[in-house]
């Protein structure tokens with residue numbers, strides 16, 4: 001049987017897609033369709049690569065990988081990460097709960113994000129997790145909790161260095177051309193130098209509060225290593241400036257955040273702008289042709305539509321090792337140049353999409369194929385999934401690479417709009433080239449391990465699909481599929497709106 005490797009976890013064997021040692025289309029038969037599938041092996045491989053690559057470049061102190069829980073907060077996934085020695089970056093109270101439930105040492109948990117309410121801060125201190133200070137209001141709450149209620153806190157300051165040396169179009173706003181440095185400044189996270197100077201002396205004067213270091217997270221404005229070079233340069237500069245202003249403060253922890261792209265990088269696929277341009281051209285030409293009458297107009301449009309094709313991103317992002325080399329080299333070099341000691345300093349990072357992205361695939365089945373032949377040609381393949389189960393990606397204009405799992409090396413012979421089952425247009429893969437499709441074929445959307453399953457909604461009262469974990473050749477459900485009962489579980493009907501028994505039955509009762 002011929003085998004072609006796609007990456008470390010995906011391969012094509014005898015024309016069929018495998019994830020680790022399991023035939024993807026067979027998983028649908030066993031567990032139902034659609035499903036999310038996650039490779040435990042790939043997740044472990046990713047952690048080990050991150051740890052080694054960053055530790056190789058940071059010899060002065062320990063490295064702690066603290067994956068962003070938001071990217072996949074499933075309990076079994078968190079257990080795997082903690083089993084591999086990871087800490088955890090948590091945003092919400094719920095993510096703090098899952099990190100603790102999964103057995104993460106609170107010393108290795110960082111609570112980030114704004115706004116944090118007082119209850120969230122109290123719990124952070126009570127369990128002994130690290131608090132990232134990101135607003136003046138948090139300092140007020142901290143003061144109350146430590147002085148009046150005797151709680152202790154380990155905190156670090158989230159800095160917001162200006163990225164003036166990297167000015168490209170940000171991937172954050174797919175529709176626009178906002179420059180990276182301005183988009184990063186507008187993003188809600190981080191404190192400007194003046195706020196840091198208002199906050200830091202207060203923190204250092206608090207009896208039960210220990211300032212342990214700094215944090216930054218700029219987000220995924222670009223996958224380029226030049227972006228990371230610019231970030232590290234700016235971050236080191238800001239750290240040196242703050243340390244200096246605080247009279248020679250020496251951080252014990254430096255956290256560089258997340259935002260590294262995952263290999264096939266569907267998250268930045270919006271950088272392929274050809275489709276909107278094609279539709280723009282189609283619109284302009286179709287308006288111009290209106291005067292010709294509908295027959296000639298449709299003849300031209302038919303030819304133009306035949307040319308439009310969607311392409312998942314094919315440019316691979318830099319590898320974990322390349323990101324690590326740039327980050328550690330630049331950060332170390334700049335900190336030393338600016339006189340900040342890194343002896344014994346713990347380097348932390350919070351990969352989300354790059355830790356989880358390529359661990360997951362989403363499998364869905366073709367339920368219908370429809371063609372329009374007149375006045376223009378258009379073919380639609382309808383799947384039993386929906387963009388409402390890709391919402392993490394929809395916000396970011398993602399286009400996932402895909403394979404037809406049971407025809408993984410078949411020739412691509414036609415072009416279809418792959419759509420989902422909600423009542424919206426639900427275009428999952430606009431105008432892509434596919435093998436000859438039949439009802440029952442299984443689509444595998446690649447790189448769905450980050451943000452997708454955890455963002456699913458119940459639009460159209462659709463129960464959300466299950467998640468299956470693959471460990472070598474073992475397959476285990478780690479999140480059950482919802483039932484219709486689950487979908488309506490939170491609904492409450494007030495007394496006056498309750499369904500009344502039919503009149504006759506009611507009369508018969510009395």
Ligand SMILES: Cc1ncc(COP(=O)(O)O)c(C=O)c1O
Nearest residue numbers: 068217258259260350351352353
């Ligand atoms: C503080 C923080 N760290 C890490 C991440 C993870 O980012 P990514 O998934 O782009 O790596 C996020 C994402 O929003 C974040 O807010």
